Amino acid sequence: MKAFIALPVVWVFLTLAVFFMAQRLHKRLGWAVTTPILVTILVLILFLSLFDIDFETYDNGGKFLSFFLGPSVVALGVLFYEKLDEIKSNLMPFCIAVFVGGVSSILSLIFILMAFKAPDVLMRSLAPKSVTTPIAIEIAKSVGGVPSITAGIVIAVGIFGNAFGINILKLLGITSKTAIGTALGTASHGIGTARALEESKLSGVYSGLALCVNGLVTAVVTPLVIDWILV
Amino acid sequence: MLKSLSVIFLFLVVGEFVTYVFKIPIAGNIIGMVLIFLALKFKMIPLEMVKPASDKLLKYLVLFFVPYGVGLMVHFETIKEHWLSIGLAVLGSTILTLYLTAFLQEKLEKK
Numbered sequence A: 001m002k003a004f005i006a007l008p009v010v011w012v013f014l015t016l017a018v019f020f021m022a023q024r025l026h027k028r029l030g031w032a033v034t035t036p037i038l039v040t041i042l043v044l045i046l047f048l049s050l051f052d053i054d055f056e057t058y059d060n061g062g063k064f065l066s067f068f069l070g071p072s073v074v075a076l077g078v079l080f081y082e083k084l085d086e087i088k089s090n091l092m093p094f095c096i097a098v099f100v101g102g103v104s105s106i107l108s109l110i111f112i113l114m115a116f117k118a119p120d121v122l123m124r125s126l127a128p129k130s131v132t133t134p135i136a137i138e139i140a141k142s143v144g145g146v147p148s149i150t151a152g153i154v155i156a157v158g159i160f161g162n163a164f165g166i167n168i169l170k171l172l173g174i175t176s177k178t179a180i181g182t183a184l185g186t187a188s189h190g191i192g193t194a195r196a197l198e199e200s201k202l203s204g205v206y207s208g209l210a211l212c213v214n215g216l217v218t219a220v221v222t223p224l225v226i227d228w229i230l231v
Numbered sequence B: 001m002l003k004s005l006s007v008i009f010l011f012l013v014v015g016e017f018v019t020y021v022f023k024i025p026i027a028g029n030i031i032g033m034v035l036i037f038l039a040l041k042f043k044m045i046p047l048e049m050v051k052p053a054s055d056k057l058l059k060y061l062v063l064f065f066v067p068y069g070v071g072l073m074v075h076f077e078t079i080k081e082h083w084l085s086i087g088l089a090v091l092g093s094t095i096l097t098l099y100l101t102a103f104l105q106e107k108l109e110k111k
Helices: A008-029 A036-050 A055-066 A069-084 A091-115 A120-126 A133-142 A147-171 A177-199 A201-229 B002-022 B028-041 B051-059 B066-081 B083-110
Strands: none
Touching (some): A008 A055, A008 B066, A036 A055, A036 A147, A055 B066, A069 A201, A069 B028, A091 A120, A091 A201, A133 B028, A147 B083, A177 B083, B002 B051
């Protein structure tokens, strides 16, 4: 049995199968907490814990899937190009808003963790918490964070933005559809953007571009900030 | 499809090379992402040259980071030990980012 579960195909198959079923479930229910990625990860962790299988064994197969994260991040560049085409006017205020939002996300997270005297590795792992998971993972790797902690928290942030972002903004007096979209994309990446798209087409477009721009901003700024604050 | 996939991997390799040679603290695939964006923006390559493969990759993007998410199981102890500071930092920082971004966008776009 040990030799069998060491086979990569076992885990590639299981991941595909669970992900497929999670997508079906999400299509039927449509709740923020049934986001396929969250359900898939929870089911897999539960499965591995239940049968007392360690993560290294799973990753024998898992690494064949995560390998494709590399070319997928490059593909995001193509997506950015297409998104940028969708917004013709008002680019400057938009870029300022996303830049300030993105940088304050990194700084506020680090300062709050410092106030709690949390270990360095948490700041390095969570500084990119607002950007799309593949980019956040790469940032965490390059600043000495733990990519798995990053991935878990980034997904949680997305779900939070998706479920509560619009209510929080409206409560704080924000009414503009473009502002709601920009904020959701900047603070809670693709999962938040899914909610912006439900709000209105305009919010969705701004949110999609905001997640792109903040991905870039955070990729460039995080190593600088980490270098500057944590030595 | 094969051509567009080759082009994407070309940008990935170039990105890794740039990171390697200049020792930049930014991941090679992020450099590749910026380079492919610039190449498209300045019409050095046509969109059709990369779109087939990039659309396919993006369609399954979520699947590719499942293993990192599962890897969280190794770090349960760290999370458990610091759950309160993590929770407050992530919550506070996310709400601040949401509000600040929305506030600026709303104020600036009206001018």
